[in-house]
Amino acid sequence: MPLLKDGRLVEDPWVPLADEDPVPKDGPVLVSLARWQAEREILRVRPAPVGVRLASDDSAEALADDLADVALVAVDFPAFADGRGYSTARLLRERYGFTGELRAVGNILRDQYLFLARCGFDAFEVSDARAPEAWRAAMAEFHNFYQPAADGYASIIALRHRRVAAAE
Amino acid sequence: MYRYDEFDRTFVDQRVAQFRDQVRRRLEGELSEDEFRPLRLMNGLYLQLHAYMLRVAVPYGTLSAAQMRKLAHIARRYDRGYGHFTTRQNIQYNWPKLSETPDLLDELAEVEMHAIQTSGNCIRNVTADQFAGVAADEIEDPRIYAEIIRQWSSLHPEFSFLPRKFKVAVTGATRDRAAVKVHDIGLFIRRNAAGEVGFEVVVGGGQGRTPMIAKTVRSFVEKRHLLSYLEAIMRVYNQFGRRDNKFKARIKILVHEIGIEEFTRRVEAEWAEIRDGVLDLPADEVARIHAYFAPPAYEPEGEAAATLARQRLSDPAFNAWVRSNAVAHKQPGYAIANISLKPEGGVPGDATAEQMDAVADLAEQYSFSEIRVTHEQNLVLPDVRQDALYELWQALDAQGLATPNLNLVTDIIACPGLDYCSLANARSIPIAQRLSRRFADLKRQHDIGELRIKISGCINACGHHHVGHIGILGVDRKGEEYYQITLGGSADEDAAIGKIIGPAFSSAEVVDALEAIVETYLRVRREGERFIDTYGRVGAEPFKEVLYAAA
Numbered sequence: 059m060p061l062l063k064d065g066r067l068v069e070d071p072w073v074p075l076a077d078e079d080p081v082p083k084d085g086p087v088l089v090s091l092a093r094w095q096a097e098r099e100i101l102r103v104r105p106a107p108v109g110v111r112l113a114s115d116d117s118a119e120a121l122a123d124d125l126a127d128v129a130l131v132a133v134d135f136p137a138f139a140d141g142r143g144y145s146t147a148r149l150l151r152e153r154y155g156f157t158g159e160l161r162a163v164g165n166i167l168r169d170q171y172l173f174l175a176r177c178g179f180d181a182f183e184v185s186d187a188r189a190p191e192a193w194r195a196a197m198a199e200f201h202n203f204y205q206p207a208a209d210g211y212a213s214i215i216a217l218r219h220r221r222v223a224a225a226e
Numbered sequence: 227m228y229r230y231d232e233f234d235r236t237f238v239d240q241r242v243a244q245f246r247d248q249v250r251r252r253l254e255g256e257l258s259e260d261e262f263r264p265l266r267l268m269n270g271l272y273l274q275l276h277a278y279m280l281r282v283a284v285p286y287g288t289l290s291a292a293q294m295r296k297l298a299h300i301a302r303r304y305d306r307g308y309g310h311f312t313t314r315q316n317i318q319y320n321w322p323k324l325s326e327t328p329d330l331l332d333e334l335a336e337v338e339m340h341a342i343q344t345s346g347n348c349i350r351n352v353t354a355d356q357f358a359g360v361a362a363d364e365i366e367d368p369r370i371y372a373e374i375i376r377q378w379s380s381l382h383p384e385f386s387f388l389p390r391k392f393k394v395a396v397t398g399a400t401r402d403r404a405a406v407k408v409h410d411i412g413l414f415i416r417r418n419a420a421g422e423v424g425f426e427v428v429v430g431g432g433q434g435r436t437p438m439i440a441k442t443v444r445s446f447v448e449k450r451h452l453l454s455y456l457e458a459i460m461r462v463y464n465q466f467g468r469r470d471n472k473f474k475a476r477i478k479i480l481v482h483e484i485g486i487e488e489f490t491r492r493v494e495a496e497w498a499e500i501r502d503g504v505l506d507l508p509a510d511e512v513a514r515i516h517a518y519f520a521p522p523a524y525e526p527e528g529e530a531a532a533t534l535a536r537q538r539l540s541d542p543a544f545n546a547w548v549r550s551n552a553v554a555h556k557q558p559g560y561a562i563a564n565i566s567l568k569p570e571g572g573v574p575g576d577a578t579a580e581q582m583d584a585v586a587d588l589a590e591q592y593s594f595s596e597i598r599v600t601h602e603q604n605l606v607l608p609d610v611r612q613d614a615l616y617e618l619w620q621a622l623d624a625q626g627l628a629t630p631n632l633n634l635v636t637d638i639i640a641c642p643g644l645d646y647c648s649l650a651n652a653r654s655i656p657i658a659q660r661l662s663r664r665f666a667d668l669k670r671q672h673d674i675g676e677l678r679i680k681i682s683g684c685i686n687a688c689g690h691h692h693v694g695h696i697g698i699l700g701v702d703r704k705g706e707e708y709y710q711i712t713l714g715g716s717a718d719e720d721a722a723i724g725k726i727i728g729p730a731f732s733s734a735e736v737v738d739a740l741e742a743i744v745e746t747y748l749r750v751r752r753e754g755e756r757f758i759d760t761y762g763r764v765g766a767e768p769f770k771e772v773l774y775a776a777a
């Protein structure tokens with residue numbers, strides 16, 4: 059599956075492992091939360107990076123103490139209408155300070171890119187070659203937002219507040 | 227009332243442009259109906275039985291005359307010359323063409339209106355007390371906070387794909403006119419012991435197939451914490467609300483299943499993490515929005531009250547209208563004038579383009595250009611001088627808008643039902659029309675007094691039947707339309723869910739059944755006792771006897 063990262067299609071270097079697959083000697087691997095929790099001591103000392111895949115009902119908190127050892131978190135969207143991953147992403151970024159790659163996988167629509175990006179996702183599993191174009195359009199659709207979120211934009215309230223402060 | 231600044235204006239314009247592109251992709255076949263569905267729903271566009279329906283947000287039910295005129299224009303230009311005011315203080319158009327909806331939204335944006343989040347599993351248009359700012363029993367104008375919540379919830383990146391739709395209502399008054407306790411989140415503006423103003427937050431009310439009255443999660447939230455507290459509730463709901471079954475996905479079910487104590491514990495734990503952060507509401511933002519809701523330049527009372535008293539004495543028809551449709555105003559010399567959209571035999575909540583234009587003119591002339599939409603599907607001119615009521619009444623009468631039946635037996639709430647809605651079991655509108663004819667006699671209506679009848683065409687309860695003093699629910703019995711009656715519901719501060727009285731009635735029987743209930747009430751009531759109080763005292767028995775004795 060191609061990967062849309064920072065707005066460009068890139069090769070995905072990560073190898074997804076099913077829970078029963080053997081762990082290869084090197085190269086980045088992506089494992090389930092359960093496997094990570096069971097084999098974390100071994101995975102941690104591998105010479106290559108490890109990513110963890112969260113199901114839509116896995117909590118961000120379950121990974122909170124391990125984020126220093128994890129280079130990628132993939133959050134699954136079993137259906138585009140299942141919005142739990144948006145909260146998971148914000149918690150990973152804003153509460154637990156995760157700075158690695160945060161990837162949305164599963165069923166996502168191009169019209170969700172903006173919401174996903176605002177919640178902290180920076181990579182997306184996509185199936186459409188026109189994804190970069192759609193991405194650029196989505197990112198340009200709005201100039202300002204009412205809410206503070208994980209993308210660090212100042213909210214409209216904050217912008218108004220600054221203006222008042224500057225005038226005083 | 228609130229006016230957009232350049233941030234708001236840019237935001238709404240960009241939203242229309244985004245939707246225009248989505249419609250283009252749909253029309254060019256780039257999007258399937260399945261892919262387009264969630265997108266159009268986030269913009270209030272439904273596919274109904276016969277056509278698309280567009281629901282336009284009337285934030286907290288407040289409109290300017292210019293906005294009302296635009297709604298009239300849209301009814302003429304894009305619809306069949308009328309619009310339908312809903313139980314969520316919005317307006318619906320039943321016949322727009324898909325290809326024209328972007329232009330329609332552009333026209334709305336010109337008057338600072340939109341259709342954002344009037345459907346979909348997101349935070350819906352926030353509703354408020356229709357008498358906000360003019361009610362005598364008010365601590366503070368709830369629209370200030372409804373506007374703050376409107377902005378915060380608009381395209382919220384985290385809460386646009388919730389388990390289910392989400393409705394918030396706010397009131398600042400002691401009398402609850404906004405049905406706050408049957409909302410997902412209800413906010414009551416309260417003053418604490420120290421004299422500070424904040425919010426009691428209630429959660430988990432709702433109607434539908436599992437009606438519930440909301441419970442308190444926190445009895446006092448300071449103003450500056452309003453948004454962080456709401457965000458904490460939303461985050462708990464987004465993570466833990468059920469997604470396996472559409473009928474169990476509302477927050478009321480989560481609150482019910484884990485219990486209000488556990489729910490409160492989770493909310494408080496989440497709130498502890500995010501309070502005092504970026505969501506802190508700056509006092510200058512509250513003040514900025516507050517200023518838009520400052521009272522208009524009222525004139526001194528003068529002879530207004532005396533003139534009104536004289537006019538009432540000399541014209542009994544006017545007197546009847548004042549008695550039922552004019553409500554006390556906080557300002558001496560002024561009144562709140564209610565415009566009934568429930569004429570005899572009419573469709574509850576429908577207004578023609580001509581009527582909308584007339585109301586806009588009258589608002590300009592008599593009410594500082596302001597209009598309200600009520601969840602009972604009526605309109606309000608909130609600021610009318612008492613000595614102008616007579617002229618206003620005559621002008622309304624000329625438009626068929628002076629029916630003196632506010633809160634009376636023919637002031638019926640009805641959902642669109644099987645005439646429009648694809649989910650319906652039965653028609654609602656024709657039942658409302660037949661009832662309004664049966665009880666047309668005004669003298670009798672005034673004798674019966676306050677009596678709230680609410681009709682839904684299916685268990686989704688858009689017609690609020692659960693909280694009607696008398697509720698009527700359309701059910702399907704072997705392909706035939708039947709109606710189940712509930713008694714004792716209430717949507718106000720003593721909110722209660724009505725109880726089913728017995729087996730359902732056929733369409734042919736239901737109006738007689740209603741009349742039998744009303745006659746029974748008249749027989750057993752005590753002097754001055756409202757229907758709902760009589761029911762509270764005597765219970766269901768006398769009504770059951772009359773309805774089912776013969777069987």
Ligand code: SF4
Nearest residue numbers: 641647650683684688
């Ligand atoms: S109550 Fe049922 S029939 Fe009536 S509008 Fe709602 S979904 Fe449609």
